[in-house]
Amino acid sequence: MDTGRLRADLVRLVAAEAVSNIGTRMTFFAVPWLVLVTTGDPVKVGLVAGAETLTYVVSGVLAAPLQDRIGARRTSLWSDAGSVVAMAGVAVAGRYGFGLLLALVAILGVLRAQGDRAKVTLIVPLMGGAGGDYARVAATREGVLRTSTLAGSSLAGIAVVVFGPIGGIWIDAATYAVAVALTIATRPPAPESAATAPVTPYFTALREGFGWFRRNRLLRAVTGMLFFTNLFNQASAVVFVPLWVYANMDDPAALGAVATAYAVGLIAGNALVAWLAPILPRYPTLVAGYFIGGAPRFVVLALTDDLLLIVVVTLIGGIAMSSLNPTVSAMIYQRTPKEMLSRMGGIITAVAFGGAPLGGLLAGYLVQYLGLTNAILVATAMYFTVTLTPVIGHRLWRELNDTAPPRPRPGDGRPLPLLYGLAGAATGPRVSLRYADGLWTLQARRGLRSLARRQRVVPKTAVGALSRLDVPALRTALHETIQHDRALAERQTRQVRGQVAHLDRVLADVTRALDRG
Numbered sequence: 001m002d003t004g005r006l007r008a009d010l011v012r013l014v015a016a017e018a019v020s021n022i023g024t025r026m027t028f029f030a031v032p033w034l035v036l037v038t039t040g041d042p043v044k045v046g047l048v049a050g051a052e053t054l055t056y057v058v059s060g061v062l063a064a065p066l067q068d069r070i071g072a073r074r075t076s077l078w079s080d081a082g083s084v085v086a087m088a089g090v091a092v093a094g095r096y097g098f099g100l101l102l103a104l105v106a107i108l109g110v111l112r113a114q115g116d117r118a119k120v121t122l123i124v125p126l127m128g129g130a131g132g133d134y135a136r137v138a139a140t141r142e143g144v145l146r147t148s149t150l151a152g153s154s155l156a157g158i159a160v161v162v163f164g165p166i167g168g169i170w171i172d173a174a175t176y177a178v179a180v181a182l183t184i185a186t187r188p189p190a191p192e193s194a195a196t197a198p199v200t201p202y203f204t205a206l207r208e209g210f211g212w213f214r215r216n217r218l219l220r221a222v223t224g225m226l227f228f229t230n231l232f233n234q235a236s237a238v239v240f241v242p243l244w245v246y247a248n249m250d251d252p253a254a255l256g257a258v259a260t261a262y263a264v265g266l267i268a269g270n271a272l273v274a275w276l277a278p279i280l281p282r283y284p285t286l287v288a289g290y291f292i293g294g295a296p297r298f299v300v301l302a303l304t305d306d307l308l309l310i311v312v313v314t315l316i317g318g319i320a321m322s323s324l325n326p327t328v329s330a331m332i333y334q335r336t337p338k339e340m341l342s343r344m345g346g347i348i349t350a351v352a353f354g355g356a357p358l359g360g361l362l363a364g365y366l367v368q369y370l371g372l373t374n375a376i377l378v379a380t381a382m383y384f385t386v387t388l389t390p391v392i393g394h395r396l397w398r399e400l401n402d403t404a405p406p407r408p409r410p411g412d413g414r415p416l417p418l419l420y421g422l423a424g425a426a427t428g429p430r431v432s433l434r435y436a437d438g439l440w441t442l443q444a445r446r447g448l449r450s451l452a453r454r455q456r457v458v459p460k461t462a463v464g465a466l467s468r469l470d471v472p473a474l475r476t477a478l479h480e481t482i483q484h485d486r487a488l489a490e491r492q493t494r495q496v497r498g499q500v501a502h503l504d505r506v507l508a509d510v511t512r513a514l515d516r517g
Helices: 003-039 042-060 064-070 072-096 097-129 134-184 202-216 216-249 252-276 282-293 296-301 307-323 324-335 338-352 356-370 372-389 394-403 460-469 472-516
Strands: 429-436 438-447 449-457
Touching: 003 042, 003 072, 003 097, 003 134, 042 064, 042 097, 042 338, 064 072, 064 097, 064 202, 064 324, 097 134, 097 338, 097 460, 134 252, 134 324, 202 216, 202 324, 202 338, 216 252, 216 296, 216 338, 216 356, 216 372, 216 394, 252 282, 252 307, 252 324, 282 307, 282 324, 282 394, 296 307, 296 372, 307 338, 307 472, 324 338, 356 372, 356 429, 438 460, 460 472
Parallel strands: none
Antiparallel strands: 429 438, 438 449
C-alpha cells in the first residue's frame, strides 16, 4: 500500500477520533442535564456520570483481550455503531426510567472505551507505514483531539439550549455515525494479527498484558507518575480553582477563562511540538514541561488574587505541558508490541487516570483542615516532588530519548529536515566565519560543545571561499568588506609612510650633527 494512501487513512482515522470525541464531550453535558431536568436529583446526576466513567476504565482493561480476538477495525466500527444505538436509546427511553438510563449510560462507557482503544491500535501501524515521526503525529493528533474537546464542550451548551437535552443527545448519536463512516473508509496497512494469530485464551491474554506491563520499568515509572499528576490536576480543576474563583471573584465566567486558557495553551503548544518534534530531545522536553507547566499553575493560586496573572500563567503552563502527552504516547507506541496495544492501552489508562477520582476528595480534605491557601501550597509541594521523579531516576527516564528518530548524518543518503538549519546547534555541527575590525575568524561547534576555538583566518582564504557562493547579497557585502579593508590598508600605509618620513628627517638631522662634529 502506498504512503499517500496510508497518510490519507491516518487523517481519516484521526478525524473519526475527533468527531467521536466531540460526541463524547456533548454526552458529558447533555445526559447529566437530562437527568437534572427530569429528576431534579443531584445524586442521580453523580451516579450517571460515575457509571460511564467506571465502565469506561474497567472495560478498557477487561475487554482488551476480546478486542485482540475480534480485531481493532471491527471493534472500532461496532463500538461506534453501538454508541449510535445507545444514544438513541437514551433519547427515546432514557427519560422514562432512571434504571434504564443508568444501564444505557454504563453500556455507552463500555462502547466508548473499546472504540477509543481500537482507534489507537489502528493508528499506530498507520504511523509506521506512513513514514512519519511518532512524536510529530502524536502531537498533531493530540492537538486535534484537544480542539475537538473544546469544540464539543462549547457545542454541547449551544445544542442543549437550542434543541433541549434530547436534541443534544440526538446530535451526539449523529457524531458517532459520522465516525463510523470515516472508519469504514480506512484500511489497515496489513492484515490484523488477531485474524491470523492463534487464539489466546482470555485469562492468558489478560495475564500476558499485566506481565508485560510489570516487566517494562520505564512504562511503569511513567504511568505511575501520571497517576499522581492526574490526581493533583483533578484536585486543582474541581476544587482549588472553583474555590479560588468563589473566594476572590464570585463570577462563574472566571472558571471558563482559566479552563479556556489552559485548553488554548495545550492546542497552541501541540501545534508547536508537532512542528519541532524531529529536533526536540524527548527527555529534557518532558522534564522542562513539568517544571514550567506543573507546579507554577498551582502556586499562583495561593500567591495572587489577580485573574489576569492566573490566566497568563495557566496559558503558559498549557503550552509547556503540551509536550508531555506526545512524548509519552510516542514511547508507548514504539515500545509496545503491536499485538499488545489494546491490552496496554486499557491498563495504562486505568492506572494513569486511577488517581483522578481521588483528586477532588484529597483536595476537599486539605481545604477543610488547612484552608484554601495552605491546601494549595501543600498540594504544590507534593506535585513538585512527584515531578522530580524523572530527575531522580534520570538513568531510567533518559530511555525516552531512544524513541526519538535517529538524527541525519552527512552521507547517510537521507534528506535533512527543514528545521535542520533553524536548529543547527541541536542537530549538527555549526561553522561560523566572522569578520570584524579587519580580522577574519572561524569557530566550529556541535551543540554546546566547541569543536574549534575561534582562530584567525587568512583574508585571502576567507574571501576566496565566500566569492564562490553565488549569492548577490553576500557578494555585495563581500565587496563592501574588501573596500573597507582597502581603505584601512591605505590609511595604515599613509601612517607608516608618515612615520618613515619622520624617521628619515630625524636620521638626516643626526647625520648632519655628526658631520659638523
